[in-house]
Each structure stands twice: as C-alpha cells, then as structure tokens.
Amino acid sequence: MTDSLPVLEVVAAVIEHEGMLLVCRRAEGRSAAGRWEFPGGKIEQGETPAQALIREIREELGVGITISGHLTTNDTVVSGRTIRLTCLRAALNDAVPVASTDHDALEWLAPGRLSGRRWAEPDLPAVSLLTNAAASGTPAR
DSSP, X not given: OOTTSOEEEEEEEEEEETTEEEEEEEXXXXXXXXXXXXXXXXXXXXXXXXXXXXXHHHHHHSOOEEEEEEEEEEEEEETTEEEEEEEEEEEESSSOOOOOSSEEEEEEEOGGGGGGSOBOGGGHHHHHHHHHHHHHTSXXX
C-alpha cells in the first residue's frame, strides 16, 4: 500500500458458534451501509487489537467474547485511506447477540456460504480465506 495514505487500524471478530459464523449488515447512515462485515471497530490509542475487539463487541452487540487466535491482517485502500483490518477468531462468553448498535441485521452463516453476501471491501480477504478453507475442508489459519 502507499505509505502516504492515512492508516485506520480496525479489528473484527470472526465469532464461531455451533459451526456458524456471525455476519452483520451495516445500517443505513453508516459508511458501507448495506454491506456485510464481521463485527468490530477502531483500535483506540493504547489498546491491543484483542482489547479493542472485546470492548467493541461489548459496545456493539452487548455480549462478551474470548479471543482464540489471529485469522488475518490486511490493508485495503478505501476512500483515500488505508484500512488495516485485523480479524481475530473469537467465541461467545455468554448469550448469543440479537441486536447491534451499528448493524440492521445479524445472521449466522456456514463458512462455505459467506461468498453469497455483498461484503465491505476490507472484509473480503478474510471472507476469501474462510470460504477457500471451507471448500478445501481444511481449517483457515
């Protein structure tokens, strides 16, 4: 990516529950409205990606998560800036989320069905990784 572009550091949760992954559709009035993404948000000053993700999921979805590992980190240029998205694998600590402050729809999808959605650009590398792993029958790393 171009070094002169501003970089926005964000993190997203690939939450698995009963073999399905949580995907969320961006609400109207938000950037990338109508597109699907893994839930998460901006990394604040002084936070690690894991700390930021735990905070963001609690704020957005009202549930706790446990981080179980790193899936991928990718840079995507969107609207004149670089979005550096780190996707972390996570599991729910408590109830299944039913609503979101940033999204108008939440769905659970099998990894092999992820490609059937209109995704926010920064999430596409993770979607590709998860979809290809599902197709080959090997876990995404």
